[in-house]
Amino acid sequence: MVKKFEELLSKIEISIVCLGLGLLIITVFAAAILRFFGIDMSISTDLAQLTFAWVSFIGADLAMRQNKHMGVDMLVNRFPVKLRNAIFLFNSLLMLAFLLFAVYYGVNLCIINAARKYNTLYISYSFATASCPVGCALMCLTVVKNIVTYVKNFVKNDYSSIEKGEIIA
Amino acid sequence: AGKGSSSEVESNSNETTKTDSKAEVAATQGKYTLKIGTALSENDPLYQALENVFEKNVEEQTNGEVQVEIYSSSQLGSDEDVLEQALVGAGVGIITDPGRLSNYVYDFGVLQAPYIADSYEEVLKLFATDVYKDLCSQIEQQGFNILSFNYYQGERELFTKKPIVEPSDLKGQRIRSSGSQVVTATLEAMGANTTVLAWSEAYQALQQQVIEGVEVHLSAAVGSSMQEVTKYLSFTGHQQLLTALVISDAWMKSLPEEYQTILIDQSYKAGTAASEAVLAKNEEYLRTLKEGGIEVIECNKEAFKEACNIAYETLGYTQIKAKLDAELGR
Amino acid sequence: MIWLGLTFIILLAIGMPIALTVGISALVFFVIENVPVQIVVQKMVSSTQSFSLLAVPFFVLAGNLMNETGITSRLIKFATLVTGHMRGGLAQVSVVLSCLMGGISGSATADAAMESRILGPDMEKRGYSKGFTAAILAMGGLITSTIPPSLGLILYGVTGEVSIGRLFMGGIIPGFLMTVALMFAVAKISKKRSYVKEHEHFPTIKEVLKGLLDNIWALIFPVILIVGIRFGVFTPSEAGAFAVVYAIFVGVFVYKELTFKVMVECLKQTAVDLAVIMFIIICSNAFGYAIVTGRLPQTLANLIIQTSNNKYIVLTIIMIFVFIVGMFMEATANVLLLTPIFLPIITQYGIDPVHFGVMYMILITMGGMTPPIGVTMYTTCSILECPVEKYTKESIPFVGAIVVLLVILAVFPQLVLFLPNLIYGA
Ligand code: NA
Ligand code: NA
Numbered sequence: 001m002v003k004k005f006e007e008l009l010s011k012i013e014i015s016i017v018c019l020g021l022g023l024l025i026i027t028v029f030a031a032a033i034l035r036f037f038g039i040d041m042s043i044s045t046d047l048a049q050l051t052f053a054w055v056s057f058i059g060a061d062l063a064m065r066q067n068k069h070m071g072v073d074m075l076v077n078r079f080p081v082k083l084r085n086a087i088f089l090f091n092s093l094l095m096l097a098f099l100l101f102a103v104y105y106g107v108n109l110c111i112i113n114a115a116r117k118y119n120t121l122y123i124s125y126s127f128a129t130a131s132c133p134v135g136c137a138l139m140c141l142t143v144v145k146n147i148v149t150y151v152k153n154f155v156k157n158d159y160s161s162i163e164k165g166e167i168i169a
Numbered sequence: 170a171g172k173g174s175s176s177e178v179e180s181n182s183n184e185t186t187k188t189d190s191k192a193e194v195a196a197t198q199g200k201y202t203l204k205i206g207t208a209l210s211e212n213d214p215l216y217q218a219l220e221n222v223f224e225k226n227v228e229e230q231t232n233g234e235v236q237v238e239i240y241s242s243s244q245l246g247s248d249e250d251v252l253e254q255a256l257v258g259a260g261v262g263i264i265t266d267p268g269r270l271s272n273y274v275y276d277f278g279v280l281q282a283p284y285i286a287d288s289y290e291e292v293l294k295l296f297a298t299d300v301y302k303d304l305c306s307q308i309e310q311q312g313f314n315i316l317s318f319n320y321y322q323g324e325r326e327l328f329t330k331k332p333i334v335e336p337s338d339l340k341g342q343r344i345r346s347s348g349s350q351v352v353t354a355t356l357e358a359m360g361a362n363t364t365v366l367a368w369s370e371a372y373q374a375l376q377q378q379v380i381e382g383v384e385v386h387l388s389a390a391v392g393s394s395m396q397e398v399t400k401y402l403s404f405t406g407h408q409q410l411l412t413a414l415v416i417s418d419a420w421m422k423s424l425p426e427e428y429q430t431i432l433i434d435q436s437y438k439a440g441t442a443a444s445e446a447v448l449a450k451n452e453e454y455l456r457t458l459k460e461g462g463i464e465v466i467e468c469n470k471e472a473f474k475e476a477c478n479i480a481y482e483t484l485g486y487t488q489i490k491a492k493l494d495a496e497l498g499r
Numbered sequence: 500m501i502w503l504g505l506t507f508i509i510l511l512a513i514g515m516p517i518a519l520t521v522g523i524s525a526l527v528f529f530v531i532e533n534v535p536v537q538i539v540v541q542k543m544v545s546s547t548q549s550f551s552l553l554a555v556p557f558f559v560l561a562g563n564l565m566n567e568t569g570i571t572s573r574l575i576k577f578a579t580l581v582t583g584h585m586r587g588g589l590a591q592v593s594v595v596l597s598c599l600m601g602g603i604s605g606s607a608t609a610d611a612a613m614e615s616r617i618l619g620p621d622m623e624k625r626g627y628s629k630g631f632t633a634a635i636l637a638m639g640g641l642i643t644s645t646i647p648p649s650l651g652l653i654l655y656g657v658t659g660e661v662s663i664g665r666l667f668m669g670g671i672i673p674g675f676l677m678t679v680a681l682m683f684a685v686a687k688i689s690k691k692r693s694y695v696k697e698h699e700h701f702p703t704i705k706e707v708l709k710g711l712l713d714n715i716w717a718l719i720f721p722v723i724l725i726v727g728i729r730f731g732v733f734t735p736s737e738a739g740a741f742a743v744v745y746a747i748f749v750g751v752f753v754y755k756e757l758t759f760k761v762m763v764e765c766l767k768q769t770a771v772d773l774a775v776i777m778f779i780i781i782c783s784n785a786f787g788y789a790i791v792t793g794r795l796p797q798t799l800a801n802l803i804i805q806t807s808n809n810k811y812i813v814l815t816i817i818m819i820f821v822f823i824v825g826m827f828m829e830a831t832a833n834v835l836l837l838t839p840i841f842l843p844i845i846t847q848y849g850i851d852p853v854h855f856g857v858m859y860m861i862l863i864t865m866g867g868m869t870p871p872i873g874v875t876m877y878t879t880c881s882i883l884e885c886p887v888e889k890y891t892k893e894s895i896p897f898v899g900a901i902v903v904l905l906v907i908l909a910v911f912p913q914l915v916l917f918l919p920n921l922i923y924g925a
Contacts, residue, residue, distance in 0.1 A: 017770040018763065021556060025740050028553060032737035035364070035379065040343060042353075042365045045550050053547040055556070056781060059774030060518075068775050069516035070829060072872055076514035091515050098523050106540045113253050115273050115311070119348030120365055125249070132544050204792060242660075244791050250545055257535040367550070369660060370734070376923070377664075377731025 006145075013062050013138070020055035024048055046118045053128045057135025064142045081159040088162065089150040096143045099136040106133030199228075199236035201424060203416065203432075206245035207264040208368070210392060214450060215264065215320055215412075216241055218443035223414075226435045231428055255417035256312045262416035264320055268349035270415070274307045279486045279493070283355040283407045283477035289321050289448060292409040298496045300489065314421040316433055318413040319440035323386035323447055325408040328399040330381050332466045336360040336476040345371050345383045351484065355407055356384065358480035359473055372398055386410050387454040388447055396461025403468040407477060414440070500793045503528040503786075517829050521836075522782035528789040539785045546784035547777070550736055551657045555776060557739025558648050560769040561746050562604035566613055567761045568750025570717045574599045575617065577710040582682075583697030587689025589622050590635050591682055592697065597639035598678040599714075601646030602721030603742060605653070607864050608875045609772070611640035615882040623883075625695050630889030635685060637868045637879040637890070638897040642681065644864045646674035648724065648742065650776075651834060651860040653735065658838040661852045663735040664728050665919040669857045672914050673904070677861075680900040688896060716749045729922055776831050783835040796840045803844055810848035814855075814909060817841050818862060825866020829874060833863045853919055854912045858905055865901060868894065 031044035063069055076087055110126040110133070118125055153159050205223075209216050216239065224237040245251050249272075251263040271278030279285065280301070286292035295301060296318050305315055327333055329342065339360035346353045346363040356363045364380050368389070374380045375398035382399060383390075384407070390396075414436045421429060459465070481487050506524040515523070522543070529536050546552075565571050574596055582591035593614050600610050614636045622632045644651050647667035656663035688694075702710075711718065724742065727733050733741055750757030790796065807813055821841075824833060838859075845855045867875040870891045880890050908914055 014767055014770065017774075018766040021560065021766055021769060021773075024553065024556060025560075025743050028557070028737055028740040029744055032733040032740065035343075036732060038341065038343075038362075040362050040364050042346075042348075042363060045365060046348075048553055049548045049550065052553060052556070053544055055770075056547045056774065056777040059770050060778040060781070063771050063774035063778065066771060068771055069518055069778060070775065070874060071514045071516040071520070072511050072827070073514045074871055075512055087513050091510075091513060094510075094515070094523060095519050098519060098526060101526065101536070102540055102543070105537045109253070109257070109537045109540050112537070113256055116249055116253060117272050119350075128548065129540070129544050131547075132540050238792075238794070240791070246542070246545060246788075250541060253541055254535070254538050257537040259535045259538060370550075373662060373664065373734075374731075377729065377734075379731045379734065 009138070009141075010062070010065060013058050017055050017059045017062060020051050020058075023051050024055065027051070043120045046121045050118065050121070050128050053131040054135075057131040058138065060135050061138035061142055064139050081162065085150055085153050085159055085162055089147065089154075092143050092147045092150065096140060096147065099140045099143065102136040103133045103140065106130070106136065199231075200234045201260065201420075201428070202236045202238065203227075203260050203262060203420075204238045204240060204245060205262040205264070205414070205416075206240045206243065206248075206251045208243045208248065209241060209264070211241045213388060213392065214446035215322065215443040218320075218439045218446060219264075222442050223435050223439035226438065227431060230431045230435070235424070235428055235432070252313070252415065255415065255420070258417055258419040260417065260420045262316070262414055264412050265415055266349075266410065266412045268347070268351045270308060270313075270413075271349075271351065273311045273313065274304055276486070276489050277304050277308065278349075278351045278484065279489045280304075280411070281349075281351050281408055282484065282486055282490065283358065283480050284474050285490070285493070286409045287406065288324075289409065289444065292321070292411050293319065294497060295493065296411070298493060300493050300496060308415075309418055312418050313415050314418040316414040316416060316436035317440045318411060319437060319444060320412040320414065321440075321444035321447055322410040322412055323388055323451060324406040325384050325386050325410055326390075327401075327403040327405050327468075328383050328385060328390055328395045328463075329401050329403065330375070330399055332401045332464075333382075333403045333405075334466060334468050335472055336469075342382055343380045345374065345380045351480075352384070354480045354483045355477060358477045358483070359405070359407065360476060368393070375399060384408075387451055387458070391454045391457050394461070396458045396463045400462070400464060401466050402458060402463050403466045405468055405470060405473050407473060500528075500795060502531050503789055503793070511827075517832055518778040518782045521779070521786045521832060525782070525785040525789050528793070529785075532789075532793075534792070538788065542785040542788050543781045546781050549657055550734075551653065551663060552780070553736040554648070554653045554663075554739040555650060556769065556773045557736070557743050558605035558650055558653070559609070559772050559776070560765065561648075561739065561742035562600075562606050562609045563765050563769050563772070564743065564746040564750065564757075564762075565600070565603055565717075567757055567765055568746055569754035569756040570603070570746070570749060571600070571613065571617070573714050573754075574717055577714045579697055580702050580706055580710045584699065584701050585682075585686065585689075586696060587627070587685050587694035588697030589618060589625055590627065590631070590685045590689065590694065593618050593622075593636055594639050594642070594678060594681045594685060597642040598646065598674065599717065601643040601674055602724075603648070603717065603746070604643050605648040605650040607640030607644035607651075607867060608878055609640075610643035611637045611875045612878045612882065614639060615879045619879075619883045627694055628692075628889070628893065629883060629885045630891075630893035631688065633876075633879045633883045633885040633890045634894035634897055635681070636883075637875050638681060638865075638894060638901070640875050641861065641864055641868065641901065642674055642677050645670045645677055645857070645861055647671065647721065648735075648739070649860070651830065651864050652856065654780075654831065654834045655838055655856045655860050656735075658835055659842045659852060659856065661842075661856055662923070665853045665923055666856050667725065667728065667735070668919040668922050669853045669915045671918055673857055673861065673908055676907075676914065677901065677904055680904045681897060684896050684900045716753055720745060725922075779829065779831045780835060783832055786836060787839060790836065791839065796843060799840055800844045800847070804847075810850055811909070813844065813848055814850065817845070818858070818905070818909075821859060821862050822866070822869075825863055826869050827872050828866065829872075830863050830867045833866060834860070837863075851912060851916060854908075854915045857915045858908050861901065861905060865898070869898065870894075 027044045027048045031041040034041050110129045114124050114126045116125040219239050227237050248265045248269050254261045267277045267280035342361050343364045344356050344361040345366045348365040353363050371383050372393050503524050506527045510520040578592045578595040582595050585591045647670050652666040656666050867873040
């Protein structure tokens with residue numbers, strides 16, 4: 001069940017990001033070409049920036065699933081595995097706190113400043129701001145999954161999953 | 170970073186952010202700190218008035234209880250960003266224009282509509298009307314506090330690569346707009362095509378023929394060396410750019426009342442000082458532009474004025490303009 | 500400010516991802532200074548609202564596409580033809596390849612990764628030591644990122660509001676000089692260790708001309724790019740979109756090697772590569788607000804100004820600082836966090852921001868290649884399964900060559916500024 005949901009989510013995310021990248025190329029390229037012929041596509045900048053916000057925040061979770069966000073593990077890797085597991089757990093809890101905070105205040109900001117508009121799109125800037133809480137909420141799920149793994153490691157006293165470096169978080 | 174949105178209050182963007190050499194090293198002994206942002210550079214008369222009048226007097230008169238810090242070149246973020254920061258209650262302020270405030274109270278934009286006033290004196294009169302006071306109370310309900318709306322930056326003119334005499338000359342010309350509805354509607358009414366760009370990108374865009382002109386006031390034109398990338402200056406005077414010092418209403422209300430009065434008084438003083446400095450320097454700016462090779466074009470201002478009438482309809486400002494006209498007896 | 504620094508160092512040390520280290524320390528600062536925390540979210544979002552920054556996804560994608568379109572394989576053939584007769588032939592090939600790739604790809608790590616996969620195994624077969632192979636393949640990436648387009652120069656231009664067009668022009672001569680410097684270092688080492696040649700004969704003019712013709716699509720791209728930017732056909736961001744469309748065009752219609760399926764794979768790869776960079780940028784923007792409102796740049800500037808009046812001494816201090824920080828910190832974060840601090844100081848001393856920018860970005864990008872921490876280094880070392888100690892030892896001569904180059908660039912600003920001034924006017 002959980003696994004299926006995860007796969008589906010990951011598929012949706014990757015589709016959004018890839019479509020977003022495609023849209024970015026098309027809008028920016030088309031605007032340049034049209035301008036060359038004297039036609040102004042003034043919404044292209046705002047549209048591209050709005051898309052970029054979503055591509056970046058949804059992509060951030062994609063990268064987190066694949067453990068691609070780089071950290072400095074030089075010191076930690078020298079620690080005994082049990083301590084390492086504890087540090088990973090601590091880090092993940094801290095991340096969760098940060099991400100939850102971003103979700104809460106992101107939603108808050110969307111509501112408070114709904115009046116702010118994109119210059120050329122005539123829609124609220126909150127559509128861009130919303131990318132942050134949504135992306136961070138997705139990352140929360142990923143971090144929770146990692147936290148569960150670390151706790152299980154302690155319970156089972158089996159640290160093979162972090163020894164293999166499968167979860168770096 | 171984050172300079173996505175363009176800035177109406179233009180800065181000298183070709184110069185990179187300079188360090189405040191005489192910066193008092195993080196002097197925050199005060200109880201309250203007000204951080205004021207502006208897109209302008211540190212050598213703009215407006216920035217200097219903020220520093221020499223507002224910051225100095227407020228700190229003196231509050232015995233250092235209220236500390237003022239001024240941030241040039243959009244260091245706090247775009248105007249929209251800083252307004253948002255004020256909205257959530259941060260001790261920040263921004264020098265911004267009516268066009269930006271129209272996001273929150275739509276009718277504010279009328280104060281920046283084309284030919285709503287013809288001079289500094291006339292535009293000041295607008296800000297003594299009941300219409301303006303009503304708009305102010307509306308913006309306060311939104312969470313902002315306007316300390317004073319008297320920071321004059323000059324009138325907006327056209328800087329172009331081809332000579333512009335009549336509105337018909339603007340046909341097919343790509344002129345940079347800040348993207349603010351009022352500005353785009355004005356330029357379109359004048360006959361131009363618009364391209365939305367951040368002011369910081371205007372110089373390069375002109376150099377690379379991405380756009381064929383800009384509409385801007387003299388101090389900003391000199392600040393960004395428009396004489397290097399455009400050839401002609403038409404004194405259309407389609408807007409009188411009056412800007413405001415807007416701060417967070419929640420933060421303002423957290424101050425003792427006597428301090429609130431000091432802030433309002435000193436902002437007004439700084440505004441007057443800034444405006445006078447701008448007016449005094451306009452001759453000098455014009456000379457710099459001419460020496461840089463700019464040719465001044467005798468344009469048909471009446472024709473542009475006529476053409477701009479349509480903008481009021483496009484923007485839906487006909488009624489409020491009638492109200493203003495009635496109050497001013499014109 | 501102290502809490503900001505402290506949180507930052509502790510989190511970094513215990514292996515928190517850089518992006519979150521930066522984000523969490525910024526949050527700590529906001530809470531302690533009693534600044535409304537919504538601003539953290541605002542700054543995170545506003546970092547993505549920059550038109551210039553859009554060049555980043557485009558040039559990442561264009562670089563990834565090159566390998567799938569047949570452009571890269573043709574460039575390798577050409578590089579082998581031209582330098583195969585030298586001692587350490589394949590190592591020379593890798594350096595020249597980095598230079599040729601530089602005209603389309605903007606990322607040092609992407610180039611190093613590609614070369615490690617394609618040239619790495621062959622180099623080992625020819626008897627080059629593992630450390631040497633890893634070191635030259637990683638350091639070669641520095642050429643790719645110096646010759647325009649360059650992600651690093653884009654980030655620097657965006658953060659410091661310096662013309663990206665000028666920066667691109669400024670990177671050309673240093674990029675070529677770097678190619679020469681690294682080839683010289685390779686030649687010296689290869690002679691000492693008698694590394695083999697790829698083939699005996701010198702390339703004939705006819706062969707070279709034919710090689711140029713075969714690679715014409717890749718070789719003319721940088722020319723199109725620069726002419727296009729200069730004459731206003733497109734801005735640097737749009738040039739990125741153009742690069743992508745160009746690569747797809749060449750891959751589908753000219754070399755006929757790019758399929759839809761491969762393109763989708765490329766997009767997926769780009770999505771993740773991009774997200775890693777962007778998340779650091781996103782969090783750094785909140786951190787940047789803390790730095791600016793904490794008035795750190797002014798404090799540091801005053802400190803440095805008190806130290807010396809001589810611009811070369813100040814430049815040296817800054818460069819040494821950047822080099823050391825680069826050993827430990829990731830390059831993207833370095834550009835975003837250090838540029839607002841150093842650029843104002845540099846301009847006060849009358850150093851041109853383009854001149855400084857090119858040298859500074861070479862040094863910051865090299866941070867990814869110097870131990871103990873560096874993404875480019877990790878990438879090549881993990882692909883080649885090379886221990887970091889061996890890499891470190893073998894990279895010293897190459898790092899030395901770059902440092903010498905930097906000193907030359909510092910003393911002769913015209914090497915950087917000649918082309919930008921020629922094209923854009925002084
Ligand atoms: Na490059
Ligand atoms: Na390093």
